[in-house]
Amino acid sequence: EDQVTQSPEALRLQEGESSSLNCSYTVSGLRGLFWYRQDPGKGPEFLFTLYSAGEEKEKERLKATLTKKESFLHITAPKPEDSATYLCAVQVGTGANNLFFGTGTRLTVIP
Amino acid sequence: GAGVSQSPRYKVAKRGQDVALRCDPISGHVSLFWYQQALGQGPEFLTYFQNEAQLDKSGLPSDRFFAERPEGSVSTLKIQRTQQEDSAVYLCASSLGVAGNTGELFFGEGSRLTVL
Numbered sequence: 001e002d003q004v005t006q007s008p009e010a011l012r013l014q015e016g017e018s019s020s021l022n023c024s025y026t027v028s029g030l031r032g033l034f035w036y037r038q039d040p041g042k043g044p045e046f047l048f049t050l051y052s053a054g055e056e057k058e059k060e061r062l063k064a065t066l067t068k069k070e071s072f073l074h075i076t077a078p079k080p081e082d083s084a085t086y087l088c089a090v091q092v093g094t095g096a097n098n099l100f101f102g103t104g105t106r107l108t109v110i111p
Numbered sequence: 112g113a114g115v116s117q118s119p120r121y122k123v124a125k126r127g128q129d130v131a132l133r134c135d136p137i138s139g140h141v142s143l144f145w146y147q148q149a150l151g152q153g154p155e156f157l158t159y160f161q162n163e164a165q166l167d168k169s170g171l172p173s174d175r176f177f178a179e180r181p182e183g184s185v186s187t188l189k190i191q192r193t194q195q196e197d198s199a200v201y202l203c204a205s206s207l208g209v210a211g212n213t214g215e216l217f218f219g220e221g222s223r224l225t226v227l
Binding site: 101 | 142144151156166167169170202204214218220
């Protein structure tokens with residue numbers, strides 16, 4: 001059975017304290033892995049797409065990496081405005097119902 | 112507007128009432144998705160439209176749920192005889208290409224439904 005697991009469920013960081021969020025997956029036929037950011041009361045906002053093991057993407061203080069079993073979202077020197085829930089999603093197979101989301105990591109950055 | 116617009120943002124319904132949730136996708140986007148997000152969970156697929164054609168409705172939880180996109184732009188998700196378990200945030204998302212080719216979706220802010 002395809003599974004996507006994110007850890008930790010919640011993370012509190014001091015401003016400037018770097019850390020990583022994990023997304024592990026057990027799926028057959030991974031086509032892509034996606035990271036989204038979701039602010040309270042808002043819809044998810046696309047951040048990154050990763051397609052193959054070894055691939056890395058960066059945007060400001062965020063860097064996403066992918067292996068054959070998991071993806072990491074590294075946050076370098078976070079700021080309070082980075083506080084949000086970060087969702088990963090795996091795309092498996094073709095068709096419309098092929099994007100499966102994890103439950104997210106709720107990140108709080110304390111000034 | 113530039114983004115996906117959903118209305119109403121909040122809806123409170125009494126059990127048994129019918130509700131209609133509207134989604135106005137980004138202009139020109141071929142694909143439109145509806146997702147359901149329970150508290151503390153990730154979004155879960157409900158249904159998919161390519162232009163006006165509903166190509167996948169495998170995620171609709173029961174026949175009380177119905178969606179349409181008659182002219183290939185605005186979409187409505189209707190829930191008949193609402194039950195408490197229908198309480199959730201309903202997210203609409205659109206994308207320029209056809210489904211299956213990308214997981215880069217543009218989401219609206221969602222409609223939060225509370226059934227009393």
